[in-house]
Amino acid sequence: MRTIFALAGVVIKELYRRKDFYVLFILTIVICVIMASVNIFNDNQIVRYLKELCLLLIWISSLVIAITTTARQIPAEREQRTLLPLLAKPLTRTQLILGKFLGCWLACGLVLICFYVFFGALAASREHAWPLLSYFQAAILHWMALGVVIAMTLLGSLVFAAPSSNSTICFVLVATILCVGRYLDAVALTLGEPLRSVIYAFYYAIPHVEIPFEMRNLIVHDWPLIGWKFIGLDILYLLAYMAIFLVAACLVFRRKPVN
């Protein structure tokens, strides 16, 4: 476990020593602050739209950070050959995969804390309220969804040759799930066989990360809290997908030549 945490520590250090995270973070903050300072159409309810846009930006930024950070982990190790002195130590390839995953996941968790604290401050400046439990529910499911995306990207980085192609494929896949994932069963109902079964199979096979995505509504419309039992079940559901992708990544990596 100490080895996995050591590897994760290096991933986190890399993230905060690179400039791209700061650029994205500052850009998100600047856009949100500008939006917050403008009273569009003199509408007092504009704060809802503002919150929705702000949360959408947070989702997009966190996905960009998660996918781009994860996609380059193993390819960069191979390309820069830092994998050689690393695997010359008493370290298994499974530990390496788990360390990289944990590092990216924890780094994204830290990023989310920054984003949600900023969002909370921005919303409180307009609404004078801190619905902390709603924020917590949205943030924890957001983090779990990012875990699934990170595990999937890690597997992709072992399958696809270039980090750019892996990032693009993962972005398209995640965007598709977020936009149409929940409608697939309804679409399947309108189709005849065998297409119906194929679409149903897709519907049940894909990780439904759009559930955490929809948690934005909880904050935007001040809906009551979701039952903790359902939050727990969704966390278990997302953890199961993380485990599936990670096991697949470990199996693929075991067969990969080091150089």
Add this chain to the structure above:
Amino acid sequence: MSVILKTDKLRVEFKSREFRQSPKVALSGLDLEVGTGEVFGFLGPNGAGKTTTINVLLGFVQPTSGAAALFGIDVRQPIARQRIGYLPEMTYYYKFLSAEELLRFYAKIFGLPRNETDKRIAQLLKLVELEHASKRQIKTYSKGMQQRVGLAQALINNPDLLVLDEPTSGLDPVGRMKVREIIQRLKNEGKTVFFASHELGEVETVCDRVAIISEGELKAIGRVSEIVAQHPSLEKAFLEVIGYKPQLA
């Protein structure tokens, strides 16, 4: 003297990516034994199979047939690498870390206790003369400094066997002398060093025994003094063993 590094009829073939091409034989029937406390030179021309042998010993490449063991443990087991240190030919380290952070990271992988880690890092930074630059990121280091960080990371676990792949390549004469001094020091401490190099003068100075391979096959093995006794120099012996014939009379 117990054997701590052993290869037994080691064969490595690489499949060709070309259609209907036969696989390339990188190593063929390699038998090696290195005992405790030896400084063992592993010589060969470019493409002879030196790095492939090291890659097999470190578990990077699976042998097609035969076996390799470190400390009597199959090299495919990660625990076989617990007591070794490895210095690659080029400097392949996380450039965004400082030397101290890099050493601390590797110490954690070896599971060294925190107080021992601090002591060990201080000793090693002193040994490789990088105390003044220990907090700076590695990307700001010169090539010689990066190679010395490499040597420090190879020694972090106080290894019983040190595997060096062309440790002095690209270093200036002072850097080479420092690496040679460190190898000599390790030898005096009773450590075993497995040393792949092109620098025959260096090998002659520091090694007890040498093996010469060419085209994946072991051509000669023995004490440096024995090999040199039959030839005017180690260089002449090397050229004769690999079958090099000078083009100019």
